[in-house]
Structures are given as structure tokens and as C-alpha cells.
Amino acid sequence: ILREAVAECSNPVLLYSIGKDSAVLLHLARKAFAPGKLPFRLLHIDTTWKFRDMIAFRDAQARELGLDLIVHTNADGLKRGISPIIHGSDLYTDVMKTQALRQALDAYGFNAAFGGARRDEEASRSKERVFSLRNAQHRWDPKRQRPEPWRLYNGRARRGESVRVFPLSNWTELDVWLYIHQENIPVVPLYFAAPRPVVERDGLLIMIDDARLPLKPGEQPQIRTVRFRTLGCYPLTGAIESEAASVPDIIRELIESRYSERRGRLIDHDGPGSMERKKQEGYF
Amino acid sequence: MTVRPDPGAFALDSFLDQQEQKSLLRFVVCGSVDHGKSTLIGRLLYEAKLLFQDQLEALMGTAAAASGAGGTAHQEIDFSLLLDGLVAEREQKITIDVAYRLFTTDRRKFIVADAPGHEQYTRNMATGASTADLALILVNAAEGLTSQTRRHSLIVSTLGVRHLVVAVNKMDLVGWSQERFDRIEADFRAFAADLDVADVTFIPVAARSGDNVVNRSPHMAWYRGPTLLAHLEQADIAPHDEQPFRMPIQWVNRPNAEFRGYSGLITAGEVFSGMAVQIWPSGRLVRVERIVTAGGDADLAVAGESVTLTFDQEVDASRGDVLAEAGAAPLVSDRLSARVVWMSEQPLTPEGRYLVKAATATAQATAGAEMQVIDLDSRRALPSARIANNEIGACVLTLDRLISVDRYRANRATGGFIILDPESYDTIGLGIVEAADTAQPRARIPAAPGPDGVKRLLTRTHESRLRSAAKALTWRIVASLVAFAILLALTGSVGIAGSVALADIVGRTILYYLHERMWARIAWGNQGTSPPAARSC
Ligand SMILES: Nc1nc2c(ncn2[C@@H]2O[C@H](COP(=O)(O)OP(=O)(O)O)[C@@H](O)[C@H]2O)c(=O)[nH]1
Numbered sequence: 001i002l003r004e005a006v007a008e009c010s011n012p013v014l015l016y017s018i019g020k021d022s023a024v025l026l027h028l029a030r031k032a033f034a035p036g037k038l039p040f041r042l043l044h045i046d047t048t049w050k051f052r053d054m055i056a057f058r059d060a061q062a063r064e065l066g067l068d069l070i071v072h073t074n075a076d077g078l079k080r081g082i083s084p085i086i087h088g089s090d091l092y093t094d095v096m097k098t099q100a101l102r103q104a105l106d107a108y109g110f111n112a113a114f115g116g117a118r119r120d121e122e123a124s125r126s127k128e129r130v131f132s133l134r135n136a137q138h139r140w141d142p143k144r145q146r147p148e149p150w151r152l153y154n155g156r157a158r159r160g161e162s163v164r165v166f167p168l169s170n171w172t173e174l175d176v177w178l179y180i181h182q183e184n185i186p187v188v189p190l191y192f193a194a195p196r197p198v199v200e201r202d203g204l205l206i207m208i209d210d211a212r213l214p215l216k217p218g219e220q221p222q223i224r225t226v227r228f229r230t231l232g233c234y235p236l237t238g239a240i241e242s243e244a245a246s247v248p249d250i251i252r253e254l255i256e257s258r259y260s261e262r263r264g265r266l267i268d269h270d271g272p273g274s275m276e277r278k279k280q281e282g283y284f
Numbered sequence: 285m286t287v288r289p290d291p292g293a294f295a296l297d298s299f300l301d302q303q304e305q306k307s308l309l310r311f312v313v314c315g316s317v318d319h320g321k322s323t324l325i326g327r328l329l330y331e332a333k334l335l336f337q338d339q340l341e342a343l344m345g346t347a348a349a350a351s352g353a354g355g356t357a358h359q360e361i362d363f364s365l366l367l368d369g370l371v372a373e374r375e376q377k378i379t380i381d382v383a384y385r386l387f388t389t390d391r392r393k394f395i396v397a398d399a400p401g402h403e404q405y406t407r408n409m410a411t412g413a414s415t416a417d418l419a420l421i422l423v424n425a426a427e428g429l430t431s432q433t434r435r436h437s438l439i440v441s442t443l444g445v446r447h448l449v450v451a452v453n454k455m456d457l458v459g460w461s462q463e464r465f466d467r468i469e470a471d472f473r474a475f476a477a478d479l480d481v482a483d484v485t486f487i488p489v490a491a492r493s494g495d496n497v498v499n500r501s502p503h504m505a506w507y508r509g510p511t512l513l514a515h516l517e518q519a520d521i522a523p524h525d526e527q528p529f530r531m532p533i534q535w536v537n538r539p540n541a542e543f544r545g546y547s548g549l550i551t552a553g554e555v556f557s558g559m560a561v562q563i564w565p566s567g568r569l570v571r572v573e574r575i576v577t578a579g580g581d582a583d584l585a586v587a588g589e590s591v592t593l594t595f596d597q598e599v600d601a602s603r604g605d606v607l608a609e610a611g612a613a614p615l616v617s618d619r620l621s622a623r624v625v626w627m628s629e630q631p632l633t634p635e636g637r638y639l640v641k642a643a644t645a646t647a648q649a650t651a652g653a654e655m656q657v658i659d660l661d662s663r664r665a666l667p668s669a670r671i672a673n674n675e676i677g678a679c680v681l682t683l684d685r686l687i688s689v690d691r692y693r694a695n696r697a698t699g700g701f702i703i704l705d706p707e708s709y710d711t712i713g714l715g716i717v718e719a720a721d722t723a724q725p726r727a728r729i730p731a732a733p734g735p736d737g738v739k740r741l742l743t744r745t746h747e748s749r750l751r752s753a754a755k756a757l758t759w760r761i762v763a764s765l766v767a768f769a770i771l772l773a774l775t776g777s778v779g780i781a782g783s784v785a786l787a788d789i790v791g792r793t794i795l796y797y798l799h800e801r802m803w804a805r806i807a808w809g810n811q812g813t814s815p816p817a818a819r820s821c
Contacts, residue, residue: 003535031578036539126383146711149414156709
């Protein structure tokens with residue numbers, strides 16, 4: 001899938017979100033083009049609200065692997081002070097993620113973008129293609145998605161249009177961890193259980209990663225042993241209580257878990273069909 | 285000191301072994317509307333304990349919301365809701381496309397392609413079936429076989445699905461009657477006798493109550509076969525015969541001057557270092573030097589693996605070429621006889637211009653005027669001037685260049701292709717190669733030195749007359765200048781040397797040209813190109 005996109009699209013980019021799926025994607029890409037170097041750049045959309053550990057990990061990886069990494073932030077949104085705490089997850093996600101991504105894709109003229117999304121994450125993704133066509137406004141039109149028989153992917157797009165490419169479509173969360181284990185792929189330490197300061201909010205455990213998180217009346221920070229199944233912006237990402245401190249621990253926990261991984265994501269719960277709507281607007 | 289087992293030491297290694305040994309079964313589910321397909325898939329996921337708590341809660345929430353605020357929110361779960369991911373579809377109460385769902389049991393991993401039975405069913409089902417090893421066909425016990433059942437079965441077998449499971453659903457509605465079940469089985473067997481499939485299995489189920497889906501039904505003691513899930517877990521889908529090595533070149537890996545590798549996915553057979561392979565369409569014979577992977581060189585690589593190969597010699601191979609085991613050539617042609625499933629509002633016509641993408645090769649294509657459309661009910665091929673959306677037809681596609689394919693029946697990965705609109709680049713059709721015209725190609729096929737090194741005779745020359753004359757002249761000037769220099773040195777006379785050289789240039793140029801033209805007509809000893817005799821696999 002990776003090679004096919006590079007062969008058919010003139011200007012591809014890998015959307016690097018620092019999480020476990022991105023780590024696997026990056027690893028696969030490096031393997032696909034070995035012994036050569038990656039024939040594309042990496043793009044990280046930095047909302048400025050990512051966990052500090054994520055940014056540290058990103059920079060260390062870029063240095064170690066010699067990655068050609070672009071970091072883009074929506075400067076306008078930053079100036080307007082758009083924050084997940086004041087403006088709510090809907091507007092914040094739109095401005096700091098969706099709009100930011102469009103800006104970067106347009107600025108660099110990327111016509112193909114690799115992402116780590118998987119079909120097992122959320123119901124609306126089961127119909128997503130491996131090569132997903134976006135129009136010139138980066139919108140996803142459910143009626144103009146291309147059939148994908150066999151392994152014949154179609155990465156061609158008209159000028160202005162682009163494709164999003166999801167090489168991990170048919171992987172499950174368990175597949176991802178098994179592969180991380182097998183290939184010894186480094187991931188952000190936040191995936192492993194450790195004592196961390198958290199508050200309970202809307203049924204989620206939110207980690208206090210810096211001083212920007214205002215406490216609501218009655219909220220008491222407490223130290224709990226937690227880890228994250230999915231990583232995003234810290235005020236929107238719930239931790240789970242867990243003792244799993246290593247990859248094998250996580251694999252075991254996963255086998256026994258009764259909850260799906262996106263449960264810890266606030267933005268998936270913005271209302272029925274919220275993910276589908278975000279996707280049509282150009283969210284990854 | 286108490287010795288207690290480390291709670292963290294669950295048997296990871298044996299778990300990993302088990303995971304690695306798990307095979308993957310891809311199956312497509314087909315059924316007419318309301319035969320209970322969504323309920324059945326939801327049931328499979330639920331009963332195999334594969335639903336997460338939050339997904340169930342969301343399902344309960346939807347159930348409560350659907351029954352209205354004041355309504356009695358009766359809590360029987362409607363499993364079909366689990367499958368509807370898209371808001372637009374849920375509102376219109378239809379599923380419009382193929383959805384893929386993943387689940388795993390202790391024995392196998394599954395990818396389920398759910399192709400809905402609505403208007404676009406032919407194209408959706410063909411897409412879902414293209415990658416499926418097995419098809420699960422739902423029949424409503426109360427209705428028996430319908431024309432839809434027959435159509436679905438025909439589509440999946442056309443797309444090369446060799447194993448069928450007929451789930452006779454809603455057995456509760458027919459009083460769990462064995463007679464009814466046997467009747468449906470007999471009907472289906474009669475119909476399927478001449479379908480191109482390896483086996484058909486019949487299982488009586490009730491999706492809503494879960495009878496025989498995962499757990500044995502208490503109502504049908506007369507049925508002694510496996511439950512549906514048990515059958516899916518053990519169905520034997522191994523390919524029946526060994527296929528020769530195929531690897532379409534996807535990407536030429538050239539990081540520096542020293543390394544030149546050819547990357548691709550092995551679609552059939554296996555390759556080992558030292559193996560003789562041919563590069564098609566040129567037919568060039570090379571030996572595999574290294575099998576390069578990121579984790580180090582391998583000695584052997586098999587179908588399903590993505591690798592990079594290097595050869596023992598510098599060759600001119602590129603994306604779109606197909607590597608094949610020496611002596612097991614693919615079909616090399618620019619005229620494909622194909623079955624086509626059309627997927628666009630604009631029908632396939634002889635006037636249209638198209639792109640064909642087969643494996644990694646892309647060519648421009650037009651369709652011949654003699655087309656047929658298959659009538660799915662009578663299974664007859666009827667002459668037609670076009671192939672319309674959602675129809676299955678047959679036509680001959682003429683390409684602007686040679687490509688290397690296989691008959692679909694012999695090899696799905698190199699026998700299937702997609703058809704694109706050259707303007708929008710949308711995928712507007714899929715095709716399967718039934719035969720390729722290799723006898724009289726329009727474009728010339730470069731000759732292949734076969735594995736035995738046989739040299740083919742040249743029957744036609746490629747030197748133009750002008751080129752022969754130019755060659756004669758340049759050679760003569762060089763030779764005559766040398767002659768002039770020698771004569772000058774021997775005689776010391778510019779006059780003698782000059783006039784001999786001039787006579788030499790004129791006279792011998794004419795002689796050389798005639799000689800060259802004579803040779804150009806003689807085939808013997810030539811290794812160039814030729815239109816070879818019919819070549820097929
Ligand atoms: N009596 C009975 N009804 C069933 C059974 N399975 C499904 N149904 C019902 O048949 C209807 C259609 O089911 P659905 O799964 O939506 O069908 P689909 O259109 O094929 O996906 C629903 O009302 C189901 O509750 C069964 O085993 N017995």
C-alpha cells in the first residue's frame with residue numbers, strides 16, 4: 001500500500017501523530033523502502049495541547065531516525081486562543097486539527113497523505129477505503145469513494161484532489177501491539193502505567209499535564225496509576241486505571257478488556273454520527 | 285519465602301505462537317433485503333464475545349432512543365444496528381456500500397465483507413467477493429430460494445469464490461422443520477450443479493435467537509453438522525494447486541549507484557536466491573541474486589510477502605513489468621477477453637476511452653463493438669451495444685501496450701483488473717481476464733530467449749534504408765581517412781593518396797550499403813525482436 005501510493009502520487013506525506021499507530025506506520029514505511037530512505041516527508045499537526053511526553057518523543061524520534069519532519073500549527077487559531085477547555089472539543093478540533101491539516105496540505109501541495117486509522121476503531125470507518133478520495137476542499141464524499149477489488153488500489157486524483165491512504169485499515173488494536181512487541185518499536189511512555197496526577201471529569205480521567213488545565217469546583221487532583229490506550233490532546237484524552245507497565249502487560253490487558261479503545265476520546269462522543277461529520281469536513 | 289507465580293507472566297510466548305498460527309478467513313455475506321444479514325453478522329460478533337462494553341452501551345442507547353422518549357424501551361438488542369456506521373445510511377435505512385468488519389476467535393481471524401442487497405448490489409458484491417475465500421449466502425427459510433439468491437451465488441462464483449455456505453435463516457418461522465431445510469438444500473444443489481465452486485455447506489440457523497450461529501440449537505436435534513461459527517473456523521480454504529512464481533514490479537529501489545532492487549508483493553508461488561526468472565513483457569531471463577528485506581536478506585520468500593529483489597545483471601525493468609518463474613510465462617498481450625462488472629452511470633461503450641490497471645501496469649484501453657451482457661437469471665450472454673451500471677458483461681479490451689496478465693481462474697491477483705475513467709480517474713469497472721489474444725498482437729512482442737536460451741529467428745528487419753546508408757557513409761569516411769594517411773606515408777604524394785581515398789569513399793560506400801541491405805533480409809543469427817508464435821501459459 002505504501003509503495004503503491006508513492007508510485008502513483010507525486011507528492012505524498014506521512015501524517016505523524018506520534019501515537020502507536022503512527023509508530024507502526026512509520027516503521028512499516030521504513031521497511032517498505034529499505035535500504036533506501038523514506039521517499040516522503042512527515043507532517044505533525046501540533047495543536048499545542050499534546051502531552052509534553054509526546055512532543056519529547058517526537059523530537060527524539062526525528063533526531064534518531066533522521067526524519068524530515070514538518071510541524072504545523074494553525075497560527076490563526078493560536079492567535080485567537082482557541083482552546084479545548086474554553087471553546088469545547090467540537091470547535092477546537094475543527095480549528096486546531098481539521099483546519100490546520102488543510103492549511104498544511106495546501107501549503108506544501110501534498111496530494112496523498114498516509115494515516116494510521118483502522119477500520120476496527122469506530123463504526124463509520126468500516127466503510128472507509130484504503131485509498132480514500134478527498135475533493136479540492138479536502139472533503140470526504142461517501143458517494144464518490146472508489147471500489148477496491150482485490151489489492152488494486154487507485155491512487156490517482158485530479159489536480160487539486162487528493163487521497164488519504166490508510167495502510168493499517170485491516171489491523172486491530174491487538175495486531176498493532178503484537179507488532180510493536182515483535183518488532184520492538186519504541187512508543188511514547190504514556191502508554192505504560194505509572195503514577196500520574198489526574199482529575200475525574202465527565203466520567204474520564206484527565207491527566208494534569210501542565211498548568212493550563214483549570215480545575216472545576218470540587219475537582220481534586222489525585223495521583224493514580226494510569227495509562228493511555230490512545231493519545232491525543234491531553235484535556236480531551238481519558239486515561240484508564242491500569243497496572244500494565246510493559247508491552248506484554250498491555251497485550252494481556254487488551255485480551256481481557258471489555259472496552260474499545262476510542263472510549264477514552266471525548267471527541268467521538270459529540271453526538272450521533274459525530275465522527276462521520278468530522279470526516280466529511282476533512283478531519284483525519 | 286513463598287513462591288507464587290508472577291501475575292504478569294501470562295504465557296505471552298504461547299499466545300504469540302497461537303496468534304501467528306491463526307489463519308485469516310475473508311468471507312463475503314450475501315442475502316436479499318430482510319433475510320437477516322445484519323442480524324446474523326451482529327449476532328456472530330456478539331456471541332463470539334467480540335463486542336466491547338461501550339459498543340453495547342451505545343447499541344442500548346440507540347435502541348432506547350429509537351423507541352422514543354415515552355415508549356417502552358424494551359431491551360432486546362437489535363444487532364443489525366451495530367453494523368450501520370453511517371448516519372446518512374441509517375436515516376435512509378439502507379446500507380450503500382461494502383463494509384469490512386474484523387473479528388478474531390481462538391482459531392481464526394476473520395474479515396467480513398458485508399455487501400448489501402440493494403440496487404447497487406452487483407458491483408458491491410463483486411467488490412466484496414473479489415478478496416473473499418468463502419461466501420455466506422443467506423436464505424430465508426420461509427421464502428426458499430429467490431432469484432436474488434441465484435444472482436448472488438452466480439456473482440460470487442464468477443469472482444472466483446470457491447467455497448459457499450448457505451445459511452438457511454429464520455428456521456423458527458418454519459417450525460424448525462427439517463423437511464423444509466432439506467427441500468431448500470436440494471433446490472440449491474440443483475441450481476449450483478454447474479457453478480464453478482469447490483464445495484457448498486448448508487446450515488439451518490435463526491439469527492435473531494442465535495440458534496446454530498455459535499451455540500447448538502436445542503430446536504434442531506436433527507441437524508448434526510457444525511454451527512455456523514464452528515464451520516467458519518474450520519473451513520479448508522487452502523489453494524488447491526501450486527502456482528508458479530509471480531511478482532509484479534511495484535517500485536524500483538535505487539537509493540544509490542551501487543544498489544538497484546525491484547520491489548513488489550509476491551502474488552503467487554515462491555522465489556529463492558539463485559532462481560531463474562523472466563521479466564515480462566520483455567521475456568528477459570535473469571537470475572535472482574538477493575532477496576532483500578529490511579530485516580536482512582532472505583533465502584526464500586513466498587506469496588503474500590513484500591520483498592525487494594536484485595538480479596545478477598543490469599536490466600531495464602520497471603514498474604508494471606511482471607517477474608515470473610522461468611518457463612512459466614504469463615499471458616503477454618494487448619487484447620484481453622474479459623468479464624466486466626460495470627460500476628458507473630456512464631455505460632461501457634466502444635466509443636469510450638478508458639484506463640486499465642492490472643497489477644501494477646496501467647494502459648489505455650478501448651472496448652470492441654461486440655459486447656455481451658450476462659442475464660443473471662437465465663445465465664445467458666446476450667449481445668449488447670453497451671454494458672450498463674451494475675451489469676456483468678463480456679467484451680474484448682484493446683490496449684495501447686502489452687501487459688502481462690494471467691487467466692483469472694489460474695491466478696486471481698494477476699488475472700483481475702480495474703477500469704478507470706481517464707478524466708476523473710474514478711474506478712468505474714472491474715474486470716477478470718478470461719483469455720488474452722497472444723497470437724496476433726497489434727503491438728509487437730519483444731522476443732524472449734527462453735530459459736533454454738533458444739534464439740528465435742528474425743523475420744523482419746528494423747534497420748531503415750536511410751540508417752543503413754548513413755552507417756555505410758560514416759564507416760567509409762573513417763576507413764578512407766586511414767587509407768589516405770597510409771598512402772600518403774608510403775608514396776609521399778597527396779595527389780595519389782587523395783584520389784585513391786576519394787574513389788574508395790564513393791565506390792565502397794555503395795558496395796557496403798548493398799551488402800548491409802542484403803544482410804538485413806537474412807534472419808539467421810539475429811537476437812533482436814520478433815513476433816513470436818502464440819504464447820500462453
Ligand atoms: N423470525 C426471525 N426473524 C429474524 C431472524 N433473523 C432476523 N430476523 C428479522 O428479520 C428482519 C430483517 O433483518 P435484518 O438483519 O435487518 O436483515 P438484512 O436486511 O438482511 O440486513 C428483522 O426484523 C429481524 O429481526 C430469525 O432468525 N427469525
